[in-house]
Amino acid sequence: xxxxxxxxxxxxxxxxxxxxxxxxxxxxxxxxxxxxxxxxxxxxxxxxxxxxxxxxxxxxxxxxxxxxxxxxxxxxxxxxxxxxxxxxxxxxxxxxxxxxxxxxxxxxxxxxxxxxxxxxxxxxxxxxxxxxxxxxxxxxxxxxxxxxxxxxxxxxxxxxxxxxxxxxxxxxxxxxxxxxxxxxxxxxxxxxxxxxxxxxxxxxxxxxxxxxxxxxxxxxxxxxxxxxxxxxxxxxxxxxxxxxxxxxxxxxxxxxxxxxxxxxxxxxxxxxxxxxxxxxxxxxxxxxxxxxxxxxxxxxxxxxxxxxxxxxxxxxxxxxxxxxxxxxxxxxxxxxxxxxxxxxxxxxxxxxxxxxxxxxxxxxxxxxxxxxxxxxxxxxxxxxxxxxxxxxxxxxxxxxxxxxxxxxxxxxxxxxxxxxxxxxxxxxxxxxxxxxxxxxxxxxxxxxxxxxxxxxxxxxxxxxxxxxxxxxxxxxxxxxxxxxxxxxxxxxxxxxxxxxxxxxxxxxxxxxxxxxxxxxxxxxxxx
Ligand SMILES: NC(=O)C1=CN([C@@H]2O[C@H](COP(=O)(O)OP(=O)(O)OC[C@H]3O[C@@H](n4cnc5c(N)ncnc54)[C@H](O)[C@@H]3O)[C@@H](O)[C@H]2O)C=CC1
Ligand SMILES: O=C(O)C(=O)COP(=O)(O)O
Numbered sequence: 142x143x144x145x146x147x148x149x150x151x152x153x154x155x156x157x158x159x160x161x162x163x164x165x166x167x168x169x170x171x172x173x174x175x176x177x178x179x180x181x182x183x184x185x186x187x188x189x190x191x192x193x194x195x196x197x198x199x200x201x202x203x204x205x206x207x208x209x210x211x212x213x214x215x216x217x218x219x220x221x222x223x224x225x226x227x228x229x230x231x232x233x234x235x236x237x238x239x240x241x242x243x244x245x246x247x248x249x250x251x252x253x254x255x256x257x258x259x260x261x262x263x264x265x266x267x268x269x270x271x272x273x274x275x276x277x278x279x280x281x282x283x284x285x286x287x288x289x290x291x292x293x294x295x296x297x298x299x300x301x302x303x304x305x306x307x308x309x310x311x312x313x314x315x316x317x318x319x320x321x322x323x324x325x326x327x328x329x330x331x332x333x334x335x336x337x338x339x340x341x342x343x344x345x346x347x348x349x350x351x352x353x354x355x356x357x358x359x360x361x362x363x364x365x366x367x368x369x370x371x372x373x374x375x376x377x378x379x380x381x382x383x384x385x386x387x388x389x390x391x392x393x394x395x396x397x398x399x400x401x402x403x404x405x406x407x408x409x410x411x412x413x414x415x416x417x418x419x420x421x422x423x424x425x426x427x428x429x430x431x432x433x434x435x436x437x438x439x440x441x442x443x444x445x446x447x448x449x450x451x452x453x454x455x456x457x458x459x460x461x462x463x464x465x466x467x468x469x470x471x472x473x474x475x476x477x478x479x480x481x482x483x484x485x486x487x488x489x490x491x492x493x494x495x496x497x498x499x500x501x502x503x504x505x506x507x508x509x510x511x512x513x514x515x516x517x518x519x520x521x522x523x524x525x526x527x528x529x530x531x532x533x534x535x536x537x538x539x540x541x542x543x544x545x546x547x548x549x550x551x552x553x554x555x556x557x558x559x560x561x562x563x564x565x566x567x568x569x570x571x572x573x574x575x576x577x578x579x580x581x582x583x584x585x586x587x588x589x590x591x592x593x594x595x596x597x598x599x600x601x602x603x604x605x606x607x608x609x610x611x612x613x614x615x616x617x618x619x620x621x622x623x624x625x626x627x628x629x630x631x632x633x634x635x636x637x638x639x640x641x642x643x644x645x646x647x648x649x650x651x652x653x654x655x656x657x658x659x660x661x662x663x664x665x666x667x668x
Contacts, residue, residue, distance in 0.1 A: 144165055144166055144167045145165075145166045145167070145187040145188060145209075145442075145445035145446065146166065146167045146168075146169070146185060146186045146187050146188070146207075147161050147166045147167070147168045147169070147186060147187065147188035147189070147190060147441065147442075147445070148168075148169050148170075148171060148182070148183065148185075148186040148188070148189050148190070149168060149169070149170045149171075149172070149190045149191075150171060150172060150174065150179060150189060150190070150191055150194075150195045151172055151190075151191050151192035151193070151194045151195050151214075152172055152192065152194075153170070153190060153192065153214055153430070153434050153437075154427075154430040154431050154433075154434035154435075155434075156431055156434045156435050156438070157190060157214065157434035157435070157437060157438040158170055158438075159438075160434075160435060160438035160439055160442065161190075161438050161441070161442055164438070164439070164442035164443070164446055165442065165446050166187075166188065166441075166442055166445060166446070169186075172194075173194075176196065176198070176200070176201065179195065179201055180200060180201055180203075180204040181204070183201060183204050183205045183208065184204055184205065184206045184207060185207065186205070186207060186208060187207055187208065187209050187210070187445055188208070188209065188210045188211075188212065188441045188444075188445055189205070189208060189210075189211045189212070190211075190212045190214060190437055190438065190441060191211065191212070191213055191214070191220070191221075192213070192214050192215055192424075193215065193217065193220055193403075193421060194220075195220065196220050197211055197220060197221040197222060197226070198222055198225075199222050199225040199644075202222065202225045202226055202229050202231065205229070205231070208229070208231050209230075209231060209232065209444070209445060210231065210232045210233075210234065210441050210444050210445060211226060211231055211232070211233045211234070212234050212235075212236075212437040212438070212440060212441040213233070213234065213235040213236070213437065214236060214239075214430075214433040214434055214436075214437040215235065215236060215239070215240055215424055215433050216235055216236070216237060216240060216241070216244075216294075216424075216522055217235075217346060217347070217374060217522055218233060218235055218454060218522050219346065219347045219374060219522070221233055223454060223455055223667075224594050224595060224667045224668060225594075226455060227455040227456075227668070228593065228594050232444060232450065232453050232455065232456045233453065233454045233455050234437070234440050234441065234444070234450075234451065234452045234453050234454065235437075235452060235454060235522065236432070236433045236436040236437050236440070236452065237293070237452060237525075238293060239429060239432035239433035239436050240423070240424035240426075240429035240430075240432065240433055241293045241294045241297060242297055242428075242429070243423070243424055243425075243426040243428060243429035244294050244372055244423040244424055244429075245294050245297035245298045245301060246301070246426075247372050247398060247419070247422065247423045248294075248298050248342050248344070248370050248372040248423075249298060249301045249302065249305075251342075251370040251372065251396035251398070251417065251419075252281060252286070252302070252340055252342070252368070252370055252396075253281070254396060254417050255340075255368045255370070255393075255394040255395075255396050255415065255417060256278050256279050256280070256281050256340075256368070257276075257278040258276050258278060258394075258415060260417050261276075261415070262275075262276050279339075281302075281305055281306075281307055281340070282305065282306040282307070283306060283307075283308070284307055284308070284339040284340060285307070285308045285309075285310060285337050285338050285339050285340070286298075286299075286302045286307045286308070286309045286310070286338065286339070286340045286341075286342065287310050287311070287312070287329075287334040287335070287337065287338025287340065287341040287342070288309060288310070288311040288312070288313070288326065288342055288344060289311075289312050289313070289331070289334065289341065289342070289343045289344065289345060289354060289355075289377075290312075290313055290343060290344035290345030290346075290351075290373065291311040291313040291316045291320075291321075291324065291326060291344070292313070292344065292345075292521060294344045294372075294373075295311065295313065295342075295344035296324045298342060298344060299311070299324050299325065299326050300324065300325075303325055307340075308327075309325065309326040309327070310326060310327045310328075310329045310333070310334055310337060310338065311326040311327070311328055311329065311334075312328075312329055312330060312331045312333075312334045313328075313345075314488060314520075315520050315521075315532075315536040316328050316536070317535065317536050317537035318537070319537065320535055320536070320537075331354075331359070332362060335359055335362040335363045335364075336362060336363075336364060337364065338363070338364065338367060339364065339366070339367060339368070340367070340368045340369075340370065341355075341363065341367060341368075341369045341370070342369075342370040342371075342372070343355070343370070343371045343372070343373045343374075343377050343378070344372075344373050345373055345374075345377065346373070346374065346520075346521060346522040347373070347374035347375075347376050347377060348519065348520070350519070350520075351374075351377055352376050352377070353376070353377070353378075353379055354377050354378075355369070355377060355378040355379065355383070356379050356382070357379050357381075357382035357385075360378075360379065360382050360383060360386055360392070361382075361386075361391075363391070363392065365391055366391075366392075366393045367391075367392055367393065368392070368393050368394040368395070368396075368415075369383070369392060369394075369395045369396070370395075370396045370397075371395075371396070371397050371398065371399055372398040372399065372423040373399065374399050375397075375399040375400040375401040375402065375403060375405075376401045378397075380400070380401055380408065380409070380410055381409070383395055383410065384409055384410050384413055387410075387413045387414055387415065387416055388413065388414070390414075393415060394415035394416070394417070395410075395413075395415070395416055395417070396416075396417040396418065396419075397410070397416075397417075397418045397419075398418070398419045398420075398421055398422060398423045399421055399423070400418075400421075403420075403421060404420065405418075405420075440452055452525055453525055454518070454522070454524070454525055466503065467503060467504070467507055467508070468576070469572050469575065469576035469577070469578060470500060470503060470508055470511075470555065470572070471507060471508065471511040472511075472578050473555055473570045473571075473572060473578035473579075474494070474508045474509075474511035474512045474515070474555055474557075475511040475512065475514055475515035476515060476570070476578060476580070476592035476668055477512060477515065477555060477557045477568050477569075477570050477580070477592075478511065478512035478513060478514065478515025478516035478517075478557060479515035479516065479518060479519075479592075479666075479668055480515075480568050480580070480583070480592060480666065480668075481516060481557055481559045481566060481568055482515060482516040482517070482518065482519040482520075483519060483664065483666050483667075484566070484584075484598065484664060484666075485559050485561050485566050486561065486563065487561045487562040487563055488561065488562055489516075489538060489559050489560070489561055490537075490538070490539060490560045490561065490562075491538065491539035491540070491541070491559065491560035492512070492513070492516065492533070492538055492539070492540050492541070492557065492558070492559050492560070493541045493542075493543060493556075493557070493558045493560075494508065494509050494512050494540075494541070494542045494543070494555065494556075494557055495543045495544075495545060495554075495555070495556040495557075495558070496508065496542070496543070496544050496545065496554075496555060497545040497547065497549045497551070497553070497554040497555075497556070498548065498549055498551060498552050498553040498554055499552055499553035500553045500554060500555055501544045501545055501546065505542040505544065506542075508542075508555065509530065509540065509542050510529055510530055512555075512557055513529035513530055513532075513533050513540065514529040516529075516533075516559075517529045517532055517533060539560070551571040551581065552571070553571055553572055554569055554570070554571050554581075555569065555570055555571075556568070556569040556582075557569070566584055567582070567584065567585070568580065568582060568583050568584065569581050569582040570582075570592075577591075578591070578592070579591060580592055580639070583598075583628070583637055583639070584637075585630065586628040586629060586630055586635070586636075586637045587628050588626050588627070588628030588637055588639060589626060589628075590624065590626035590639045591624060591641070592666075592668045593623075593624075593641055593668055594623070594641055594642075594643075594667070594668060595641065595642050595643070595644060595645050595646065595665070595666070595667055596639060596640065596641045596642070596665070596666040596667070596668065597638075597639070597640050597642065597646055597651075597654070597663065597664070597665055597666070598637070598638075598639055598662075598663070598664045598665075598666055599611065599637070599638040599639075599640075599654065599660060599662065599663050599664075600635060600636070600637055600638075600660075600661045600662040601635075601636050601638065601657075601659045601660045601661055602633075602634075602635065602636070602659040602661070603629045603631075603632065603633050603634055603635070603636035604633070604658075604659045606658075607636075607638075607657070607658070607659050607660075608627075608638075610657050610658065611638065611640075611654060611657065614650065614653055614654060614657065615640075615642065615650070618647070618650045618653075620642050620643070620644065620646060620650065621642060621643045621644075622640050622641070622642055623640075623641040623642060623643060624640060624641045625638070625640045626638070626639045626640065635661070645665070645667070646665045651663050651665055
């Protein structure tokens with residue numbers, strides 16, 4: 142058997158290459174290439190091991206004709222086009238905990254650096270100034286730290302901050318009251334956090350919900366003299382507004398490890414009063430890099446050599462015997478979970494997963510795991526089939542799996558119903574043939590659609606001419622429609638349109654679609 146070939150394309154601890162070789166893979170380490178160079182090379186490889194510098198775009202994946210697995214030695218996977226990888230059957234794995242302590246420690250270091258202006262004091266002292274009278278710091282003891290995002294890293298930051306006697310408050314829609322008590326933080330809403338925190342630190346993934354969470358408007362709601370730390374992702378803060386508020390003195394200091402555009406070589410924030418930055422060093426300690434290198438190489442080699450799946454973000458973990466029967470259901474279950482996760486608004490309180498017909502004969506746990514992984518992926522980069530049920534429990538989601546003996550309209554059916562503040566919302570799907578997942582119902586409307594790649598969900602008034610209008614809009618924007626599915630509650634009532642397209646739909650086009658006559662809701666979806 143020929144050995145699987147792995148490319149390590151970002152700087153990684155040498156333990157990764159050693160493990161790949163020991164586990165029967167050939168490995169090349171080639172870092173710092175342009176996207177074009179990587180695209181030209183990637184066709185030779187079965188595995189690609191990366192950190193945050195390599196951007197695995199749809200173009201790279203197109204060229205990756207042999208690729209089977211992408212391994213992220215770290216947590217954030219926003220540099221990987223996961224829908225494109227899934228569409229090509231490429232498994233994407235990360236190492237969800239290997240660098241979390243290190244990153245939390247970096248955030249704490251930033252808090253102290255800001256409180257005592259250590260970088261500037263150091264520079265001026267070494268320049269021979271002895272500027273003893275130029276600096277007056279603040280104590281952190283007794284100050285309020287506002288966490289935006291209280292997952293793995295946020296919780297570690299909370300524990301460390303409590304150790305230096307800070308009071309910690311947290312905004313995280315998925316933090317349960319019980320978990321908040323367990324980690325000793327006060328759960329608050331975002332406005333409360335902005336108004337009360339002396340220091341704010343961000344620990345969420347970059348998603349559609351969190352992008353620009355510290356917008357100009359939200360930054361203006363912060364307490365006079367607040368200090369802000371971002372060791373999560375660029376794009377969570379409006380950098381221009383941050384600069385203006387540092388200039389005006391409303392914000393007393395900001396420390397960024399991450400920037401909207403990286404590498405950030407000429408940011409307008411450079412040189413602002415009490416602005417500190419590091420070049421995405423959050424995960425850069427010897428300990429964390431050894432952890433993530435070992436883990437990513439072990440996981441990827443296990444997949445390439447034995448077919449074992451661990452910490453995959455786009456594929457359920459399966460044993461060899463169950464795999465063939467369950468596989469199409471797992472895909473269906475994950476797509477249904479993802480669909481309700483993307484469409485349901487407000488705090489989710491419960492989820493019911495019903496199996497009917499042939500699906501009732503199968504084991505419920507893997508299907509439940511796949512539904513929850515699809516659902517929770519909207520809130521966390523680190524979720525997979527294995528940890529999704531734990532995360533759901535930790536967050537107080539009431540999960541029920543129900544097996545129906547009854548015969549239904551379909552030979553086999555999965556139904557997923559989420560309970561929200563605004564009532565229950567339900568979607569259902571079946572398998573066509575024995576292995577082709579299809580959505581058959583969405584929020585009470587019958588429809589028949591494949592959930593795949595980039596899609597657009599539109600709710601509109603059922604009226605003549607609408608299909609022409611949306612077709613023209615997408616056509617004029619150069620967006621090719623792959624599939625097109627319609628459903629409606631009743632003639633002239635509410636209608637639903639689900640279409641798949643060949644590329645992500647730009648926000649400007651979504652806005653134009655929202656403005657079309659008869660349209661009630663437009664939501665881009667990704668699977
Ligand atoms: N600077 C660096 O080098 C590093 C940065 N990171 C970044 O840190 C992020 C967080 O990592 P973990 O704590 O391990 O992830 P996690 O998945 O354990 O926690 C993320 C938390 O954010 C919360 N969240 C999601 N949407 C939210 C919203 N709209 N508002 C408030 N909270 C929301 C989730 O409920 C979850 O509790 C990663 O996604 C990654 O982007 C991670 C490692 C190193
Ligand atoms: O793990 C993460 O999410 C990180 O941001 C770490 O990034 P890096 O591996 O240091 O490029």
